[in-house]
Amino acid sequence: MLVLNSDELKPGMILTKPVRNFQGVLLLNEGTELSEKSIRMLKSWGVVEIRVEGGDDEDEGRKVELNSKVKESIERELEEKFSEVLEDEIMVEIMRVAVRLSSREVE
């Protein structure tokens, strides 16, 4: 969901919450697809903080990107910690599990 002001609205956007004017009068119901006309109407009422569909995918994308960055840094940190002992296959296994356990916390 995105929260926009009336001048940021574009035709085709779909309302996720009903829009009321400052007197509480319903202007448009939720689920309405905005047109040029309805956007002009909202602008004339000076309505702010209009909730429309969209944005989730971008947020999700940013979160995934952030998570993978955190994971990378966890991995780097552990590699540094283990740097002198990784010739041992047991240590390699311990590090693998440690990376898995600590990156799971990020998710």
Place this chain on the structure above:
Amino acid sequence: MVTKKISKTKLTDLTRIIRRVEDLPTLPRIVLKITELVNSPKSSARDLAGVITDDQILTARLLKFVNSSFYGFPQNISTATDAIVLLGFDAIRNLLLTTSMFDLFSNKNKEIELKREKMWDHSLGCAVAAKVIGNYLRYDNPEELFVSGLLHDIGKIVEMLFLPDDFEGVVSMVEDKNILMLAAEDHVLGYTHADVGRLLAERWNLPSKLVTVIACHHQPGLAGRFLQEAAIVHIADILCRAMNIGWGGDNKIPPLDKKAWENIQLKLSAIEPIMQEIENQFRDISSSIK
């Protein structure tokens, strides 16, 4: 000639520590009394409960702990006697030893206090890890491993609180060179936390098994008849550092002792379930103790 000189310095240093060890806190009398009762075949749950209920804080802790998710008993346990019967004598002694240890070394300096808490987290993590490994290997007395893990780094805490100048030199070398605290101690002081820990453990008259594990947790091969116990704590230490449980004094993983690994005969595939179990149990215990 050079060797002789080094060992002479080392000897003076250790004597200096022993002098300081004289100033170290003694174990609270109540813990000694409880240890005595636990060790005596004649004592009953009621005798032990009698000693514990004399101390309100101890009683409150015991009940809080026994009702925590760490044990997960279905019903509410409201008397010390019930708690003792349910947990068993050894577990009770360990619990009391654990909570008294937390108090024993508290410090007013905030920065030191923070480090101390993180070190205790590492010790508690090792205690849990040693017990989990012990259970996995069907070791006779996993509670004993818990105490060994808890105390294995006691020498570091002693250095931090009672030899602050020495400790600062060690910490700055660890930070500068990113090496193990053990290596820095050896370089700067000529002795290690394992030596200091052994001194304290001897002074507290802890059982020889515990003294040996504390002294040999970095070199289990020297632990003689307590090789298995030292090996378990050695590996517990490595796992906790890998899992970032608390602070072991540095940011490195100590090398795995081959003898230790051969001795406990763990399969490579056992590492994952063991580490998972350590994580779960550590979460439970740290929320019920603090």
